[in-house]
Amino acid sequence: MKAFEYRRVKNDERDAADLADLLRMGRLPEAWIAPPATRELRELVRHRAKLVGLRSHCKAEVHAVLAKCGVTVSMSDLFGVDGTALLDRLRDSAQLPAPYAARIGSLRRVMDGLEFEIEHAAGMVRGRLALHPGYAAVQRIPGIGPTLAAVLVAEIGDIDRFDRPEQLTCWAGLTPTHRESDAHVHRGRITKQGSRLARWAVVESVQILPATTVVGQFRDRVAARRRHNIAVVAAARRQLEYVFYALRDHHVRALDAQPHQHTQRHHQHTDAA
Structure with missing residues (x-):
């Protein structure tokens, strides 16, 4: 409790008395512990998000390697149909030096593996939420899809x-944060x-x-x-x-x-x- 940091005397007896006073006044903060089913769902969702982050990191590295070699990427999505064709042409024509081509090839293979794991995790999430009424209702809000x-x-x-x-x-x-003193009110960042x-x-x-x-x-x-x-x-x-x-x-x-x-x-x- 940050409110008790000013105390000069701190021991277990004083701590227990202060906590008891907060509990009696109804001001003791409480934390919600998610049930096992929710924790398991969170584990899958967070694992998928982490995998997507790793895939994005690999994509950024591919862009960086091409920039080092002076290769211009004209398409908006390097990993779409046209972008994949460009990467294949660079690989087959041996335009890139061997170390750079090897790095791009390794990154593409890693992304293929990540793509499989991402789809597998997404399938497990969909299976757990198939009968969740709130899951279907949230998807009816514009801008929110299954993921x-x-x-x-x-x-x-x-x-x-x-x-x-x-x-x-x-x-x-x-x-936003809210700080107020007398007639002065300041609202800052979230x-x-x-x-x-x-x-x-x-x-x-x-x-x-x-x-x-x-x-x-x-x-x-x-x-x-x-x-x-x-x-x-x-x-x-x-x-x-x-x-x-x-x-x-x-x-x-x-x-x-x-x-x-x-x-x-x-x-x-x-x-x-």
Whole structure:
């Protein structure tokens, strides 16, 4: 307990008395321990995320080797159809010096193995979540597919431990820090506490949302007044609130209405005011 760090006398008896006082006042922080099924699901989801990170690292190394050799990559995806054809031509034509070609070949073989392991882990995750009602409901939110939905379901766990969506966004570390003294109020960066993987999932889900969606329109509206990064974080916070209702109620009523209906009601309210 950081509140007790100022004490000059610290022993087990004083520690027990202070903890008892906090418990009596209802101010003793508690931590939720996930059940075995949730911990097993998290293990699979986090393992897949780690494998994807290793694959991305290998891709970056291939790009670095080509840059050393002065090879121009004209396509947007080096590991798509056209990019794979380019790598095959470089291998067959012996345009690259042997050590560089050997490194690229080794990295490609490692990525093939990682691709198999990633698909295997994803299949195990899908099997465990096949009958999960919240998993299907979260995927109905624009921007969230099977992979991001699995991350959110595994990392959040039991949604009933949160009474309000604001508690979920606070747990995920998407709320700004708040420091207040007298009439001075300062709100800083987001806390970034809680699950880093869950925070990444919701931020990733709103990055390329079209403006025709409710969250996409909200993101663009905030971006017009503030910086793009601030708008993305605000949209991610709104997206996580929708995830809360999808997991709790298996339905998000706020997404039933079309964005233009929200805009029309907003203009009517503004005109009336």
